Amino acid sequence: MMAPAPPAWADTWLRLLLPVRDRDTVSGDLMEEYRENVRPGRSPMAANTWYVGQVARFAWRQGLWALALAALFEARTAFDWFVPTTNFAPRSEMTTLVTIATLLVIGASSTMRTRSFKAGVVSTATALIGSALICSIVTTFMYWYWRSPELIAAINGSGGLAEVFALPVMLTVPGTAIGAVGAGVASIRRRSYVERP
Amino acid sequence: MLLAVVRLGGDAYGRAILTEVQERLQRDVSAGAIQATLARLEQKGLLASKLGPGTEIRAGRPRRFYRLGPAGVRALNDAHDEVSSLWRGFRPRKGYA
Numbered sequence: 507m508m509a510p511a512p513p514a515w516a517d518t519w520l521r522l523l524l525p526v527r528d529r530d531t532v533s534g535d536l537m538e539e540y541r542e543n544v545r546p547g548r549s550p551m552a553a554n555t556w557y558v559g560q561v562a563r564f565a566w567r568q569g570l571w572a573l574a575l576a577a578l579f580e581a582r583t584a585f586d587w588f589v590p591t592t593n594f595a596p597r598s599e600m601t602t603l604v605t606i607a608t609l610l611v612i613g614a615s616s617t618m619r620t621r622s623f624k625a626g627v628v629s630t631a632t633a634l635i636g637s638a639l640i641c642s643i644v645t646t647f648m649y650w651y652w653r654s655p656e657l658i659a660a661i662n663g664s665g666g667l668a669e670v671f672a673l674p675v676m677l678t679v680p681g682t683a684i685g686a687v688g689a690g691v692a693s694i695r696r697r698s699y700v701e702r703p
Numbered sequence: 704m705l706l707a708v709v710r711l712g713g714d715a716y717g718r719a720i721l722t723e724v725q726e727r728l729q730r731d732v733s734a735g736a737i738q739a740t741l742a743r744l745e746q747k748g749l750l751a752s753k754l755g756p757g758t759e760i761r762a763g764r765p766r767r768f769y770r771l772g773p774a775g776v777r778a779l780n781d782a783h784d785e786v787s788s789l790w791r792g793f794r795p796r797k798g799y800a
Contacts, residue, residue: 509760525742532738534757534764535717539734541760564735 510545512537512557520561522628523568525620536560568629571612572636578604579637579674580644586664587648587657594664609634609681613688623686623693630685631678638674645670704740705779708750708769716755716766717741741769749775 511517520536521529536557545553582601591597612633617626649657649667661667707723708715721737744750751772757763771779 509762511762528738528742528767530757530764531754531767532717532734534761534766535721536734537764538718538758538761539721560734563733564738566735 509541510550510553512540513554516554516558516561519628519632520564522622522624523561523564523620523632524625526622526625532564565632567616568612568632569636571608571629571633572640575605575608575633575637576640576644576674578608579641580648583641583645583670584648587652587660590660590663592663605677605681606684609684610688610691613685613690614692617689617692618696621696623689626689626692627682627686630689631682634674634678634681634685638678641674642671704737704744705749705771705775705782708771708775709779713768715769720769744775745769747774748772749778 517533517537521533524532540553540557544556548556578601582597585597586594609630612630613626616629617623620626649661661670704720704724707720707727711719711723717734717738720741721732721734724737725732741750741752745752749772750769752767752769755766755768757765
């Protein structure tokens with residue numbers, strides 16, 4: 507009989523988030539706990555939920571980045587909704603530049619910490635997906651709490667409600683690509699340090 | 704954490720340390736928190752580590768075994784002395800418990 511295994515995607519996610527030197531040892535520790543202690547006493551679904559929960563707790567740094575990105579996106583949304591304007595260009599430039607800088611930092615810092623390009627890319631993607639989830643909750647709350655004819659007019663004037671929900675999700679792929687650039691630069695810098703005599 | 708490594712002796716690897724800490728503190732501690740602390744202590748030179756062989760239950764993945772470095776022994780002794788000095792001269796009286 508085959509030994510029970512945790513969800514493969516969660517195992518892969520964990521390994522990609524960890525520093526290279528800890529990938530096998532830490533994922534092995536979690537696998538051992540899952541097979542010896544957790545799985546025998548729980549249903550497959552409960553055991554897998556435990557495993558995913560443990561992996562998610564390894565992603566606390568990405569969670570903080572997700573909060574930072576969500577705060578940025580929601581601040582822009584709040585400005586557009588409560589301080590309406592007809593000239594969105596200055597706001598767009600500001601938020602675009604800050605978002606790009608943040609994504610580059612996420613990719614680079616994760617790569618420098620873990621010594622892995624892949625970890626930089628996965629960390630950026632994780633932070634972006636997390637921020638999209640947070641944004642959808644916060645935006646829903648803002649709309650429900652402050653809904654009024656003036657607010658609806660301001661929302662329609664700034665691109666509509668669908669755009670506010672869709673933008674963080676649409677940003678996931680290009681945002682991850684920007685994070686990959688940061689991760690790539692960090693990888694090259696790290697290699698140049700290593701090769702220095 | 705350093706105490707857990709000392710108590711476990713030659714068996715001090717990630718999962719065993721996690722179990723030991725959870726039992727001593729009598730509360731749930733995440734593997735991520737233990738891992739981050741071990742990495743920080745190793746970076747500071749308080750712990751040293753080496754890889755051990757993997758087993759079937761770990762899908763062949765190796766274990767990382769930890770032991771105290773000289774700085775770790777000093778830090779543990781210092782911590783013990785500090786706690787001892789705090790309690791020195793204190794006599795528990797009836798009714799305190």
